[in-house]
Amino acid sequence: MKEVFDYIDSHFDEYLEELFGFLRCTGISTQNIGVQEAAEHLANIMRSSGIENVAIYPTERHPVVFGEIITDPSLPTELIYGHYDVQPPEPYELWETPPFEPAIRDGRIYARGSSDDRGQLFAQIKGVEAYKRVKGKLPVNVKFIFEGEEEIGSVHLDQFVREHKELLKCNATLCSDGHMHESRTPIVRLGHKGMLTFTITLRGANRDTHSQRAGSLPNPIWRMANLLSTIRNGDDAVVMIDGFYDSVREPTEKEIEACMKVPFDEAGLEKSYGVKLLMNRKTSNYYYNLMFEPTCNVQGMYGGYTGEGSKTVLPNKAVAKFDVRLVPDMAPDEIIDKLRRHLDARGYHDAEIEVGEGYYPGRVPIDNPYVDVYVKAVSEGFGTQPYIYPGSGGCAPHSIFERNLGVPYVSIPLGYGDQNNHAPNENLGLDAFKKGIRTAAAVVEHFIEAGKAE
Ligand SMILES: [Zn+2]
Incomplete structure (x- = not known):
């Protein structure tokens, strides 16, 4: 890989210049600002990087950009996924330099999208390009899919x-998004949580009434307090919905071992948050619970009078909003069914459940042959052994690829712990950016080794 890495070093300034052009595009998906232009800019970068069949596919909202380098259809195929849309930059006044005018300070690139996710997907493109320019051709096929949503x-x-299973047909999917371990040790992330959101509403009398009737009429807020205490008791993180854990895929010994290698500073975390870490089903180990345990969280609740002073009112409605993070092999529908039965069994037949979003979790088994490929590539690209995260607390489109294409989905994040994604002064470390390009090239080199093992 030395030749390829030298090539990357000697072209690094050009990469920065090209990335800066991309970072000057807006592409704010939620506000519909400049997304098509950002897609076109990306498509041009891909074309000039030697990627073929580059096309912008419209969806009902923001387009998908696709491209590929097919060396020989009989060879294994790597699929690289990323996203070119960004979060709104507001509040502008907290940016040290304007969000869409990239600047380098203290060894970092500052701009909206520098880390999330344009700089990271760009590193993937450049790693593949560098390999091809140095070696003449790739030993595998590589496809790219970048979404704007x-x-x-x-x-x-x-x-x-x-709808594009044939176009996207591949052996494994790789994504660079998110951040490394806080110590700046790189990680290879094999799992992401699924998500389920819902709202529970309890109603009392057919209207708000004077609180003098509190001795006779029910108050839905008291009932909500009772209902909540049947779901979690507040002292630990265990979820008490009947059968909640039935489908949880328990981690294997190897997965637990990988998790335990991640340094866990209990006292430091407790100091940082100003609270004691909760005991969960098995342990209070922060990383274990982040990687392997599902969660049930109350996002917020409301009902009655919460304004200044007091208002002697007996409210007729209480609402609580929840998010549940799922681990394999839990399913969003399954948990809603279980919640309904749980509430009915406790007399809350009248509790109204309104289901919000729901998507599946995903986890690549740690002994999948592609895991070795990615670990090896990161070790070479970064010059240090990565931590393997068998799971994580966050969500990603993991299951979309895993379930539809039947292939593993692995993340190699390049951001620092303080990348400030979604916030002012978002940044990407120059060092991680360069090592990310190297890693992407090393993946191309080693990808075929997993193909042999399959
Ligand atoms: Zn993001």
Whole structure:
């Protein structure tokens, strides 16, 4: 790989210049600002990087950009996924330099999208390009799919992947998004949580009434407090919905071992948050719970009078909003069914459940042969052994690829812990950016080794 890495070093300034052009595009998906232009800019970068069949596919909202380098259809195929849309930059006044005018300070590139996710997907493109320029051709096929809706929940990605299975046919999917371990040790992330959101509403009398009737009329807020205490008791993180854990895929010994290698500073975390870490079903280990345990969280609740002073009112409605993070092999529908039965069994037949978004979790088994490929590539690209995260607390379009294409989905994030994504002064470390390009090239080199093992 030395030749390729030298080539990357000697072209690094050109990469920066090209990336800066991309970072000057807006492409704010939620506000419909400049997304088509950003897609076209990306497509041009791909074409000039030697990627073929580059095309912009419209969806009902923001387009998908696709391209490929097919060396020989009988060879294994790597699929690289990323997103070119960005979060709104507001509040502008907190940016040290304007969000769409990239600047380098203290070894970092500052701009909206520098880390999330343009700089990271760009590193993937440049790694593949560098390999091809140095070696003449790739030992595998590489396909690229970049969406423009990640920051609004990948609304049309599942449909797109389902409708383009042949186009996207591959052996494994790789994504660079998110951040490394806080120590700047690189990671290889094998799992992402699924998501389920819902709202529970309890109603009392047919109207708000004077609180003098509190001795006779029910108050739905008291009932909501009781209902909540049947779901979690507040002292630990265990979820008490009947059968909640039935489908949880328990981690294997190897997965637990990988998790335990991630340094866990309990006292430091407790100091940082100012609270004690909760005990969960098995342990209070922060990383174990982040990677392997599902969660049930109350996002917020409301009802009655919460303004200044007091108002002697007996409210007729209480609402609580929840998010549940799922681990394999839990399914969003399954949990809603279980919640309904749980509430009915406790007399809350009248509780109204309104279901919001729902998507599946995903986890690549740690002994999948592609895991070795990615670990090896990161070790070479970064010059250090990565931590393997068998799972993570966050969500990603993991299951869209895993379920529709039947292939593993792995993440190699390049951001630092303080990349400030979604916030002012978003940044990407120059060092991680360069090592990310190297890693992408090393993946191309080693990809075929997993193909042999399959
Ligand atoms: Zn993001």
